[in-house]
Amino acid sequence: NAGVMQNPRHLVRRRGQEARLRCSPMKGHSHVYWYRQLPEEGLKFMVYLQKENIIDESGMPKERFSAEFPKEGPSILRIQQVVRGDSAAYFCASSPISSTGGSGNTIYFGEGSWLTVV
């Protein structure tokens, strides 16, 4: 089992450019989460997706950020017109089919994508 795969691991963008971060969940996992971690800070929830559905995007900034998890292919976090404040580590995580009290709750993280905006 290859684990949660994220790419790119490191990305440098100039202000105003677009950043696209990709995440392939663990095999058999149908739930994907994106978290942002600013330098020396904690993990902030951004969005929770299942295939073709956004379940909870309460942590997403209202503008410039979007996420999708298509039927085929990886989940993508897209940041348009990046600004310096977007520089952070973006972690994707996945879990199996949700079930309260069962192993479905366990969430595994990818290695992260480090975005630097210059």
Next chain:
Amino acid sequence: GENVEQHPSTLSVQEGDSAVIKCTYSDSASNYFPWYKQELGKRPQLIIDIRSNVGEKKDQRIAVTLNKTAKHFSLHITETQPEDSAVYFCAAMGGGATNKLIFGTGTLLAVQP
């Protein structure tokens, strides 16, 4: 929504001593409480978790306790070693349809040799 508070923010112990990190949560419907260890520049790694139907769980030198009435849960590391030095995050997951983890602010643990 759920809010998780974590204390202390930094903790320094001597090698061989015990370390305790405490968290409180706000949503009484939360039913899953994992702990993650994060080394510098690395991903958070699950080290232990506990579900709401259990009061305590132990795995070698690591144990977690849960008090649902008080909405507290704690991580206990015994016989600490220098390789335990890292940032530790607690988290809570709600019992409703939103299956997301809300994290505490982290504890930087330094184990002095």
